[in-house]
Amino acid sequence: MHRYVVVAAPGLPRSLAEGLAESLGAELVWAEHKLFPDGESYVRISAGLEAATAIIASTGYPEPTRRLWEAALLAEAARGLGASHVVAFMGYLPYSRQDRRFIRGEPISVRTVLSLLASSGAEAVATVDVHKPTSLTWFPGPVANVDPSPAFAEKLRPLLEAAEKVYVIAPDRGALPRAHRLAERLGAAFDYLEKRRDRVTGEITVKPKTLDVRGAAVVLIDDIVSTGGTMARAASMLLEQGAETVVAACTHGLFVGNAIEKLRRAGVSKILAANTVEPSEGVETVDVSRQVAEAIDQLLETLAGYEQEKPA
Incomplete structure (x- = not known):
C-alpha cells in the first residue's frame, strides 16, 4: 500500500493538520523548526519519506515571508528524503493579492511565490479560496483552489x-x-x-x-x-x-x-x-479540512496519471 505523509509546517492550525491527515488516511508529522540568532529558519522532517507521497501543509499568516520560505525548505527536504511525490498545500497563500503590477516597477508577487514552490520540488499546489483563481495558472503543474x-x-x-x-x-x-x-x-x-x-x-x-x-x-x-x-x-x-x-x-x-x-x-x-x-x-x-483533503486526493490522482503516461 502506498504511504502518504502530511508534513505540518510551523504555524499551521492543529485542527487543519489533524483533520487533513485523518481525511486522507495519512500519517501526520510535525516539522521540527527553530530560528537561528541571525533570524534564519531551520526546519527538519524527522520521518523517513522514501517512496512516500509528502503533503507539505502550511499557511501564510502570520509572518507570511517566513512561512512561505519554510514551506519551500520543507518541500526540498522531502525530495532529499526520497519522497515519490511532493504536494504543497498552503491554507492561506501569501502575496496572492499582488497578482499584477498595479504600479510600474512592482513585481507580480504571487507568480514568484508559485515559482519558488515549484523550484523547491513541489509538483502540485493546493490552496483555499485564492484571491484570484487565475493566478494559479502560473504554477507549472496541477493546482487546486479549494471551495470552502x-x-x-x-x-x-x-x-x-x-x-x-x-x-x-x-x-x-x-x-x-x-x-x-x-x-x-x-x-x-x-x-x-x-x-x-x-x-x-x-x-x-x-x-x-x-x-x-x-x-x-x-x-x-x-x-x-x-x-x-x-x-x-x-x-x-x-x-x-x-x-x-x-x-x-x-x-x-x-x-x-x-x-x-x-x-x-x-x-x-x-x-x-x-x-x-x-x-x-x-x-x-x-473547519475546511475535509474539502482540502478531497482536493488533494484529486491532485494525487492526477499525479498518478502522469506516472502511468511516462514511457517505459
Whole structure:
C-alpha cells in the first residue's frame, strides 16, 4: 500500500493538520523548526519519506515571508528524503493579492511565490479560496483552489434557520462568485454592494445592487479580512438600511490590529472564519479540512496519471 505523509509546517492550525491527515488516511508529522540568532529558519522532517507521497501543509499568516520560505525548505527536504511525490498545500497563500503590477516597477508577487514552490520540488499546489483563481495558472503543474462554501453553509444553516429571509452579499462585484456559491448551498438570494452617487448632492451611498435588505438576515462574505475596515463599513450600512442581522464571514481571517473590535462596533452578530490560519478569539471557526483533503486526493490522482503516461 502506498504511504502518504502530511508534513505540518510551523504555524499551521492543529485542527487543519489533524483533520487533513485523518481525511486522507495519512500519517501526520510535525516539522521540527527553530530560528537561528541571525533570524534564519531551520526546519527538519524527522520521518523517513522514501517512496512516500509528502503533503507539505502550511499557511501564510502570520509572518507570511517566513512561512512561505519554510514551506519551500520543507518541500526540498522531502525530495532529499526520497519522497515519490511532493504536494504543497498552503491554507492561506501569501502575496496572492499582488497578482499584477498595479504600479510600474512592482513585481507580480504571487507568480514568484508559485515559482519558488515549484523550484523547491513541489509538483502540485493546493490552496483555499485564492484571491484570484487565475493566478494559479502560473504554477507549472496541477493546482487546486479549494471551495470552502460547503463547510461555511454547514456552519451557517443552524445560525440562520429562524430567519424569514436570508441574503448572501459580497462587499464588491469581484467577490460575487463567492457569494453565489454560498447562496446556492443555503438556498438564499445573493448580491453585491455597489457605490452610488447622488447626482444632485454628490453624496455616495453603498447598498446592494438589486436586493432590499429590510428584515433580512445578511451574510457578508469575502475571501480575506485583514484590518476589517471594508467589512465593518459594509455591515454598518446594511444595518442602517434595515437588515435584521449581519453575519461577517471570511475564508482567511487575518484580523490585523483591532479588526474584530471594528466588526463588533459595526454591529455584526457573529464572525466566522475558516481554519486556514490560527483562529482568533471571538471568531467561530469553520473547519475546511475535509474539502482540502478531497482536493488533494484529486491532485494525487492526477499525479498518478502522469506516472502511468511516462514511457517505459
